[in-house]
Amino acid sequence: METIIQIDKLTKRFPVGNGEFTALKDIKLAFRKGEFTGFVGPSGSGKTTLLNIIGSLDTPTEGEVSVLGQDVARLTHRQSAQLRNQHLGFIFQTYNLFPVYTVFENVEFALLLQHIPAADRRKAVMDALEWVGLADKAGSKPAQLSGGEGQRVAIARAMVKRPAIMLADEPTANLDSKNSHHILQTMKQLNKELNTTFLFATHDEKVMGYLNRIIYLEDGKVVKDEAVVAQGMP
Amino acid sequence: MIQFLFKGIIRDQNRSLLPILVISIGVFLTVVGSAWFKGVFSDMIDVNANFSTGHVKVMSRAYAENAAQMPNDLALLNASQLLDTLNAGYPGLEWVQRIHFGGLIDVPDEQGETRGQGMAVGQGIDFLSPGAHEPERMNIPGSIVKGRLPEQPGEALISNDFAERFGIGIGDPVTLFGSTMNGGMAFANFTVAGTVRFGMKALDRGSILIDITDAQAALDMADAAGEILGFFRSGHYEPEEALQLKTAFNARYENDTDEFAPTMLRLNDQNGLEDYIALSESMSGIMIFIFVLAMSIVLWNTGLLGGLRRYNEFGIRLAMGEEKKHIYRTLIIESVLIGTIGSVTGTLLGLAAAYFLQEHGISLGTAVQGGSMMMPEVFRARIGPETFYIGFIPGLFSMVLGNALSGIGIYRRQTAVLFKELSV
Numbered sequence: 019m020e021t022i023i024q025i026d027k028l029t030k031r032f033p034v035g036n037g038e039f040t041a042l043k044d045i046k047l048a049f050r051k052g053e054f055t056g057f058v059g060p061s062g063s064g065k066t067t068l069l070n071i072i073g074s075l076d077t078p079t080e081g082e083v084s085v086l087g088q089d090v091a092r093l094t095h096r097q098s099a100q101l102r103n104q105h106l107g108f109i110f111q112t113y114n115l116f117p118v119y120t121v122f123e124n125v126e127f128a129l130l131l132q133h134i135p136a137a138d139r140r141k142a143v144m145d146a147l148e149w150v151g152l153a154d155k156a157g158s159k160p161a162q163l164s165g166g167e168g169q170r171v172a173i174a175r176a177m178v179k180r181p182a183i184m185l186a187d188e189p190t191a192n193l194d195s196k197n198s199h200h201i202l203q204t205m206k207q208l209n210k211e212l213n214t215t216f217l218f219a220t221h222d223e224k225v226m227g228y229l230n231r232i233i234y235l236e237d238g239k240v241v242k243d244e245a246v247v248a249q250g251m252p
Numbered sequence: 253m254i255q256f257l258f259k260g261i262i263r264d265q266n267r268s269l270l271p272i273l274v275i276s277i278g279v280f281l282t283v284v285g286s287a288w289f290k291g292v293f294s295d296m297i298d299v300n301a302n303f304s305t306g307h308v309k310v311m312s313r314a315y316a317e318n319a320a321q322m323p324n325d326l327a328l329l330n331a332s333q334l335l336d337t338l339n340a341g342y343p344g345l346e347w348v349q350r351i352h353f354g355g356l357i358d359v360p361d362e363q364g365e366t367r368g369q370g371m372a373v374g375q376g377i378d379f380l381s382p383g384a385h386e387p388e389r390m391n392i393p394g395s396i397v398k399g400r401l402p403e404q405p406g407e408a409l410i411s412n413d414f415a416e417r418f419g420i421g422i423g424d425p426v427t428l429f430g431s432t433m434n435g436g437m438a439f440a441n442f443t444v445a446g447t448v449r450f451g452m453k454a455l456d457r458g459s460i461l462i463d464i465t466d467a468q469a470a471l472d473m474a475d476a477a478g479e480i481l482g483f484f485r486s487g488h489y490e491p492e493e494a495l496q497l498k499t500a501f502n503a504r505y506e507n508d509t510d511e512f513a514p515t516m517l518r519l520n521d522q523n524g525l526e527d528y529i530a531l532s533e534s535m536s537g538i539m540i541f542i543f544v545l546a547m548s549i550v551l552w553n554t555g556l557l558g559g560l561r562r563y564n565e566f567g568i569r570l571a572m573g574e575e576k577k578h579i580y581r582t583l584i585i586e587s588v589l590i591g592t593i594g595s596v597t598g599t600l601l602g603l604a605a606a607y608f609l610q611e612h613g614i615s616l617g618t619a620v621q622g623g624s625m626m627m628p629e630v631f632r633a634r635i636g637p638e639t640f641y642i643g644f645i646p647g648l649f650s651m652v653l654g655n656a657l658s659g660i661g662i663y664r665r666q667t668a669v670l671f672k673e674l675s676v
Binding site: 066070073075076095096098099100101102103104106108110114116118119123126127128130131175 | 253256259260263264267564565567568569570571572573574575576578667668670672
């Protein structure tokens with residue numbers, strides 16, 4: 019399997035008052051295509067900061083982070099926006115759907131940014147909604163959906179452009195157990211069918227049960243990096 | 253993408269309704285205000301032009317210097333020859349002679365003894381020539397309260413207030429006492445053909461209108477006229493054209509040292525109308541500036557509130573890879589769409605209101621009574637070509653400016669904190 023993310027001696031420091039806070043220190047990691055990996059650790063351990071940098075939302079203070087062959091530190095704002103637009107998908111703790119648009123339109127938005135023709139857009143959106151089992155809700159507004167359905171629409175929106183990498187920050191934090199498993203199964207299925215790389219930042223043990231690799235972070239350092247056998251739904 | 257944005261605008265009332273309302277109201281006020289001021293100023297200018305100044309006026313130099321005193325002893329001589337010259341040289345204007353005079357109107361009883369007397373201002377205008385436009389120009393047919401226009405020499409119109417004060421009826425005789433252009437005493441009898449009310453205190457207090465030939469005969473002004481007025485045949489005053497005309501005409505008499513040589517003044521040069529015209533021309537600009545400023549501040553605030561409300565939306569769009577510049581641009585496109593909708597709505601409503609005011613006007617008779625300035629009692633709006641587009645300037649500009657200012661926050665957004673911001 020090809021390496022699609024390469025992190026070498028990554029350090030991230032934030033200015034705090036007159037001093038600095040080190041969020042990540044000397045991180046060295048590599049991720050292959052199709053991984054289903056989680057960053058696990060207590061609050062402040064650097065999970066989200068790591069996702070930010072991999073997602074080209076932030077840049078390293080030191081070291082090098084290469085995503086799909088592009089050095090995120092050297093990207094212009096436009097180039098990093100293009101990287102996110104074309105190759106990265108984001109799933110947030112809250113679903114952040116556009117409330118005035120229908121489920122179909124929410125998912126379609128990602129493709130509008132890529133200037134894909136209307137007919138192709140329609141097919142891709144309906145395919146994405148089929149994946150997450152919400153094709154029948156295409157005309158609904160986000161307010162008419164349950165929490166689990168909302169998060170599935172968010173997944174469809176992130177997946178519709180077939181990104182190489184999906185970054186998910188606590189995607190199940192607002193869901194009950196049943197919906198959490200449903201979401202995770204959906205993501206696992208997409209991981210298998212489309213060979214999409216999933217990277218999670220999570221506290222949730224339910225998420226951990228689906229991961230193939232868990233990276234433990236503590237005080238900005240990798241303290242353990244282990245391959246695990248996914249157990250799925252108990 | 254435009255279609256997508258349009259759907260959002262239509263569905264999200266918070267994003268569209270308030271700005272559209274603000275713009276519609278502002279545009280409505282701009283359109284109505286602009287048409288209103290245009291109407292009022294135009295009416296005032298027209299009233300002055302039609303009754304007093306013309307679009308241009310030719311007088312003797314000496315008369316021009318003392319025009320306020322109506323000095324007919326300084327009137328133009330050989331007026332018909334000058335009139336022919338003007339008609340031949342400047343066919344784009346209609347040229348008419350007028351004589352202004354002051355005098356005493358004596359009202360006799362059945363025995364011919366004086367029953368009453370009153371001061372009056374008089375005008376000799378062309379009533380009797382075939383196809384004369386003067387009565388219509390001065391709206392005399394519409395101002396007649398009783399009787400009719402003079403149809404033969406020796407007939408006169410007098411102001412209705414004057415007639416009521418002295419109990420003068422249609423067909424009654426009145427005698428005009430005045431002075432001839434040579435300084436002698438003038439007497440002339442007239443039959444009252446009708447009474448008029450112009451709605452202007454200055455004229456309604458006491459006035460007499462007679463045919464120009466009667467005035468020339470009564471005041472011993474054979475082939476003389478106090479003034480020759482020129483009116484553009486389009487009916488509208490054209491300041492630049494009038495200036496060219498005046499310059500060319502006066503240049504012909506530049507080397508003539510005779511104080512009775514003719515001189516031309518344009519409307520701007522008379523009765524202090526220059527300031528009114530300047531104000532009338534700048535009024536639209538002033539109104540646009542005021543509304544752009546006021547609406548921009550309101551819409552800036554609305555945009556800031558909208559920006560706060562749409563904070564998550566912009567965040568998710570940034571995370572999804574939309575460039576800040578593109579988000580900002582779509583915000584501007586949205587503002588153009590909203591500005592256009594608001595401007596069209598406000599313009600349509602404004603045009604309807606302006607049309608109503610143009611047709612019916614507002615009577616300010618009580619307010620203008622007692623003033624000596626020549627102004628109409630009923631003020632009307634006037635719809636012109638600019639009324640159809642003037643509202644779009646503040647409507648679009650303020651919406652775009654308001655959003656452009658509030659949207660600057662998009663550029664300040666830190667993508668590094670999106671995960672945190674969007675997880676709340």
